[in-house]
Amino acid sequence: MLDLRQPWSIGPVEIPTRLVLAPMAGVSVQAFRRQGRRFGAGLVCSEMVSCAGIEHRNERTLGYLRVAADEHPLAIQLFGSEPGSMAEAARMVEAAGADLVDLNFGCPVRKVTKTGAGATLLDDPDHAARIVSAIAAAVDIPVSVKLRRGLRNGSRDCLVVGPRLVEAGAASLTLHPRSAQQMYTGTADHALTAELVSLVDVPVVASGDIVSRAKAQAVLATTGAAAVMVGRAAQGNPWVLEEIVDGAGREPSREEIVAELVLFVRETVRELGERRASGFLKKFYGWYLGRGRFPRPFKQELVQLEALDEVEQRLFAAAPGAAEVLRGLEAELPDAEDDVVLDLPISIYGGG
Ligand SMILES: Cc1cc2nc3c(=O)[nH]c(=O)nc-3n(C[C@H](O)[C@H](O)[C@H](O)COP(=O)(O)O)c2cc1C
Numbered sequence: 001m002l003d004l005r006q007p008w009s010i011g012p013v014e015i016p017t018r019l020v021l022a023p024m025a026g027v028s029v030q031a032f033r034r035q036g037r038r039f040g041a042g043l044v045c046s047e048m049v050s051c052a053g054i055e056h057r058n059e060r061t062l063g064y065l066r067v068a069a070d071e072h073p074l075a076i077q078l079f080g081s082e083p084g085s086m087a088e089a090a091r092m093v094e095a096a097g098a099d100l101v102d103l104n105f106g107c108p109v110r111k112v113t114k115t116g117a118g119a120t121l122l123d124d125p126d127h128a129a130r131i132v133s134a135i136a137a138a139v140d141i142p143v144s145v146k147l148r149r150g151l152r153n154g155s156r157d158c159l160v161v162g163p164r165l166v167e168a169g170a171a172s173l174t175l176h177p178r179s180a181q182q183m184y185t186g187t188a189d190h191a192l193t194a195e196l197v198s199l200v201d202v203p204v205v206a207s208g209d210i211v212s213r214a215k216a217q218a219v220l221a222t223t224g225a226a227a228v229m230v231g232r233a234a235q236g237n238p239w240v241l242e243e244i245v246d247g248a249g250r251e252p253s254r255e256e257i258v259a260e261l262v263l264f265v266r267e268t269v270r271e272l273g274e275r276r277a278s279g280f281l282k283k284f285y286g287w288y289l290g291r292g293r294f295p296r297p298f299k300q301e302l303v304q305l306e307a308l309d310e311v312e313q314r315l316f317a318a319a320p321g322a323a324e325v326l327r328g329l330e331a332e333l334p335d336a337e338d339d340v341v342l343d344l345p346i347s348i349y350g351g352g
Contacts, residue, residue, distance in 0.1 A: 002217055004245045007042075008226050010172040010203055011142035013073050013099045015227070017042030018220065019245050020174070020205050022231030023077045023102065023146070026280070031267035033071045034333075035260065039238040040245035042227070043073050048104045048112075051080030051089040065096040066271070070334050075100035075144060079107060081116035081127075083134035090135045090143070100141055100172075103131065105161070106148040108180035119180035122150050125161045129168040136169025144172040146207070149192055151180045159195055166200045174205040174229060194223040205229050216244045236261075236287025254293065258315045258322035261288045263329055265308055278306055285311075294318065 004018040021028075021036035023045035033044035046064055053061030067074060076098040080086040086103075093101045105128060107118030121128040136143050145165050150157035162173050177192040178184070188208025197204045203226035206219045211233040219228055233240050238260065243249040252260075264284060269277045285302045298318060305311050316323055 002220050004040075004216065004220075008203060010100060010144060013142060015042040015073055017245050018227040019216070019241060020207075020227050020229040021045065021234060021241070022207060022229045023047050023075075023104075024231055024235075026283075027235060029268055029280075030066065030068050030071065030271050031264045033074065034068060034267070035238050035264065036234065036241060037071055039241040041230075041241055043075065043100075044071055045075040045102055046077055046098075048077045048079045048107060049089075049093075051078050051082070051086045052115075054078075054089040054092055055085045063271075065092060065098075067097040073099040075102040077102040077104050077146070079104040079112060079117045081121070081131075083131045086131055087134040087138035090139045094139045094141050098141065101135065101139060101143050102174075103135065103143065103145045105165075106146050106176055106180070108148065108183055113180070119148050119151055122147065122155075122157045122161055122180070125157075125164045128161055129164045132165045132168035132170050142171035143169060144174065145170045146174040146176070149175070149177045149179050149189065153179045153181050155179050156192065156195075158192065159199060162196050163199050166202050170202065172203045172205065172226075173200060174207050176207040176229075178208060190219050190223050193219070193225055197224040203227070207231065210244070211240070213244045213247050213249065236284055236290070254319040255321040255325045257288055257293055258319040259325035259329055261285075262312055262315055262322065262326055264288075265311060269308060274308060278308055281308070281311075 006018060007014055007016050008018065009015060017040055019041050021033065021041040021044040025047040028045060028047040036044045049064045050061055065076065076093040078086060078089050078101060090101045104118055105121045112118040113120045132143060132145065147158045147162060149155055158175055175193050175196050177189045178186065190206055193204065193206045205227045206223055206225040207229035210216050210219060210228045210230050216228045230241060230244065239252050265281055268281055272280060282303050285299050289299045302311050302314060
C-alpha cells in the first residue's frame with residue numbers, strides 16, 4: 001500500500017498529499033477547492049481561465065484569479081494559444097498569489113479548440129513548446145501542463161509532446177489518457193501514463209477514472225505517477241477524497257451532507273453573488289443529494305427554487321441536526337473577511 005500522505009513537490013512547491021483535485025469548468029469554484037483541501041487534496045486547481053479574457057480585463061475572468069488564504073497550494077489554469085498573451089496572463093496568475101500556473105493543453109470542447117487552444121496544441125508540439133518556454137521565462141512559479149493523449153482515438157501524441165514541454169520548462173505534467181475525440185467515453189488508458197512517466201524526469205499526475213482508493217493505489221503502483229487527480233468522483237462527494245487518501249471509507253450522515261452543501265451554497269454566494277450562484281448551484285443539488293442519499297423529488301424541489309435562503313430552509317428541514325454540524329464547520333474556517341486575498345495590482349482592473 002502506498003502512503004498517499006507522503007509529501008512530494010513540483011519545483012519548490014511542496015504538496016502534502018498525493019491527491020490532486022481536478023480543474024473542472026463550471027465546478028472548481030473556491031468553495032470546491034477549499035473543501036477539497038479540507039478533505040485531503042494536497043493540491044487544488046482553478047478551472048481553466050481564458051488568457052484572452054485576462055488580456056481584455058474581462059471582469060468575470062478576473063474574478064477567477066481570486067485566491068483564498070486556505071487553498072494553498074493552488075494552481076491557476078490558463079488556456080490560450082498565443083505565447084505572448086499567455087505569458088502576460090501567467091504574470092497575473094503569479095501576482096494573484098497562485099503557487100503554480102497550469103496550462104490547459106487538453107480541453108476537447110470546440111469553442112476552445114477552434115481558437116488553437118486546448119487539445120489542438122497536442123497536434124503542434126513546436127507551438128506548444130513555444131508557449132511553455134515563453135511562460136517559464138515570464139514567471140518564477142513552476143509551470144505545469146495538463147494533456148490528453150492526443151486529438152484522435154488511439155493517438156500517442158502525448159508521448160511526443162510531453163517530453164518537449166519538459167525540455168521547454170514544464171516542471172510537471174498531468175495526463176488524462178483519453179483522446180479529445182473520446183471526450184469522456186471509454187476508459188482512461190493509464191498504460192500510456194506509465195510510458196510518459198518513463199520518458200520524463202518531472203512528476204507526472206495521473207488523471208482519469210480515479211474513483212476509489214483501490215483504483216488510486218493501482219494507478220500509482222502501475223504507472224509510477226507522483227500523484228492521482230480526482231475529478232467527477234468528487235462532485236458532491238468530498239468524502240471520496242478522504243477515502244482515497246486515508247482509506248477511511250464511510251458514508252456521510254444526512255446531517256453532514258446537508259451541512260457541507262449549505263456551506264458550499266454560502267461560500268459560492270460570497271464568491272459569485274446570489275444571482276449567478278443560484279443557477280450555478282443547481283447541478284450540485286443532484287450531486288450531493290443523489291447516490292440514494294435523499295429521495296429524488298427532494299432534489300427536483302430545490303432546483304425549482306430561485307431564492308437560496310429557501311433552499312437552505314428546505315435542506316435544514318430535511319436534516320434538522322445539520323445546523324449544529326454546520327456551526328462546527330464554520331467555526332473551523334478562517335474568517336471569511338480575511339481569507340479572500342485579491343493581491344493584484346490595481347491596474348489590472350483597467351486602471352483606477
Ligand atoms: C465538468 C468538467 C469540466 C472540466 N473542466 C476542465 C478544465 O477546465 N480544465 C482541465 O484541464 N480539465 C477539465 N476537465 C477534465 C478533468 O480535469 C479530468 O481530467 C477528467 O474529468 C478526468 O478525470 P475524472 O475521471 O476523475 O473525472 C473537466 C472535466 C469535467 C467533467
